[in-house]
Amino acid sequence: MTVESQPPRPRLAAGREHVVAKVGEIEPGDHKLVPIGRHGVGVYNVDGTYYAIANYCPHEGGPLCSGRLGGRSVTDERAPGGASLVEDGQYIYCPWHQWGFELASGTTAVKPEWTIRTYPVRVENDEVIVTA
Template identity: 35%
Template sequence: MAEWIDIATVSELPPGSRKVINTPYCEVAVFNLDGQFYAIEDVCTHDGGELASGTCEGDQIICPRHGARFCIRNGQALTPPAYENIDTFPVIVENDMVKVDIDG
């Protein structure tokens, strides 16, 4: 069953921005990529470090610790040293509120 939680209004997450939230299950990073919203688990599958403070290049987040790259859109691990994908979560915009399904 879906468990939608409010993240921010659309204006609070302009294109190019990100926000990390703590949920009962994990840390979730929400990104606005050119007006489209995506949510990923904020953990590198290589060593368990956080990802959201890393550099974004297009639709990729680069782990700030060891440089592994992940696709923000689908969670795919793109470069070593990470080989496992990260979890992604459904995102909707409803009444100007960005919401994430943490039960995704």
């Protein structure tokens, strides 16, 4: 019995636009995983602003967009425990090891030289469009 291999999935051309949702389809604080590229792209609605980030953690290849949304902690001597949460909902945390990545830039405080790819998003005629 021979096993036929499937041809590799073609990569999308750089700069191609993809309509990924209608406005209102992705509620604030939620996301949609779309099959763009090798790992997919998570499209997030943060208080009406849309962000798109690759579904791949550079640490060990985890499915980044399966993680939780959150903010980042900063030192705040006035707050209980000495820390406050800021920029809530603007970071995605990898479900494997909890590395947090900023949705807008793809940067992480854990290892700043390891960023994850982000993609431009725009809204036009009630459509959310990602360029990837």
